[in-house]
Amino acid sequence: MSVNFVLVLDTNKKPLTPCKPGVARSLLKAEKAAVFRRYPFTIILKKEVMSQPKQCQLKIDPGSKTTGLALILNSAVVWAGELTHRGQQIKDALTSRRQLRRSRRFRKTRYRLPRFLNRTRPIGWLAPSLNHRVETTMTWVNRLIKFCPINSISQELVRFDTQKLQNPEVSGVKYQQGQLYGYEIREYLLEKWHRKCAYCGATEARLEIEHIKPKSKGGSDRVSNLAIACHDCNQTKGNQDIEQFLSGKPDLLKRILRQAKSPLKDAAAVNSTRSKLYNELKLTRLPVETGSGGLTKYNRCRLGLPKTHWLDAACVGTIDKLIVETNQPLIIKSTGHGNRQMCGTNKNGFPVRHRSNQQVHFGFKTGDIVKANVPKGKKLGSYAGRVLCRAKGSFDISTAKGIVSGINHKYCQSIHKKDGYNYSL
Structure with a gap:
């Protein structure tokens, strides 16, 4: 290889x-x-x-x-x-922060007048x-x-062309009738449905574009009404409504309808x-x-x-x-470089632990890739993976087979310093 x-x-x-x-x-x-x-x-x-x-x-x-x-x-x-x-993790973190701040403002500072919306963003933001x-x-x-x-x-x-994907009937502007429109539809649908038949999950068969609601019954060419299906499923479904075609598979019907309406983000x-x-x-x-x-x-x-x-x-x-x-x-x-929270909370938002501002312990930082050779004891052997550091010098190493706890820092040797990325082959 x-x-x-x-x-x-x-x-x-x-x-x-x-x-x-x-x-x-x-x-x-x-x-x-x-x-x-x-x-x-x-x-x-x-x-x-x-x-x-x-x-x-x-x-x-x-x-x-x-x-x-x-x-x-x-x-x-x-x-x-x-x-x-x-990107999605960043969006979720910012959304969570915004919700917490707005909740706190509403509870603590309801007497304040709203700020003017006069803050501008730089060009290209x-x-x-x-x-x-x-x-x-x-x-x-x-x-x-x-x-x-x-x-x-x-x-x-x-x-x-997201406007064309959402509404193929829109017309009047040249770029909306571009030569790549058909390619964009096919490629987008292949990515959206993970390059397999939406009904049977086949991947090796020839895949075709299929209308979830048949055109003969008022279905449109909007991308939210299109799916990828193999030739056999496409012919078997014909012009049936999807509710009729999947009448005995309610879970599959619910998943397809939900996935068909996923946004073009x-x-x-x-x-x-x-x-x-x-x-x-x-x-x-x-x-x-x-x-x-x-x-x-x-x-x-x-x-x-x-x-x-x-x-x-x-x-x-x-x-x-x-x-x-x-x-x-x-x-x-x-993976990023962690966060700057000084107080750890439980799932309900209550403080449960304090986080120290010291990141380096015995020359190692949480996230470093290390190799540990333990010569004796219950942890006898060699381990390689990401390290979780503690101030007392007892580290955890996350290996491919699982997490190994209680490795002394003196047995660890740095392989790759933490740089915000995780690596594998």
Whole structure:
């Protein structure tokens, strides 16, 4: 199984051409290099390299929940990653804070007059949950530029026409009749219904667009009346009402009707952040190429590649051929840096514990990735994972098999410092 290439720096931290894992392993074994960073895995040579490295191309497939990243070297995908955003968690946290503040104002300061609504926002302002998508993407763009010789960037610049998705009958403006309308409908429905039949859950069968309320009985072409179904289910349903077709499956009927009316927030998030991300990419002073979503899908289907975020990123823009050298992308999940609450509360909002403002204990911080070698006792063995620090020096380590409690700090060795992201393969 192929893994990502290893990023390489020389002794002056100049980015060099990425190498295969076997070459990096030989350099580390011969002590000609050392591990510089664990995620993304980067080594640093113990000598200066004067020759010019081969240049790579960074390709980005921005998404509402997950962004695909890929490094292309000589038409080959040598490094890939999938960055999962936490925009919804940010929105929920801000909503909770707003509710608490409004409740407190109403209870404590009802005598105050309301403030004038004269506060303005700067040009280009985005909601924190949307701006987070741009900032985390740019964090990893700048990180890869720092560790890899990149000479150009390709971004998929998608625009979903949400007005047309909601009301296909609207007319009179040219952009509402754009050439990508049919593609947007199909792609949006495939994402919305998780690329499987809404009725039987089939994934390998040919999927078709199906009207939940048949057009012969007054159904419209609105996206809220469309679903994805396999050919057999589509033919079996025919022009029956969905209540009649699923009369013996009330749970499935309730789920489909609820999912059909889900809002277009994902499409709106992509629309809101696409221009901001493009302008931020241009500030890197590298050539930025843009490609449409239709071109990305055409390249992926032409090359016979499966649908994944990182392969979509590799197919962005104009490409003649593509060699996939890796099939183990780095999974990056944004976790944030915690909160600043000084008082912990229970589910009812009552204070139950005090949180110390000291974050570093014995050189470790909660969230660091550590390796612990315990030589004796009940916890005998080796453990690797994220650490939960305590002032008394007894740590918990969250491993792939579960949480191991009561590990002494003197057995822990830091692998990767906390940076607001969680990593896996």
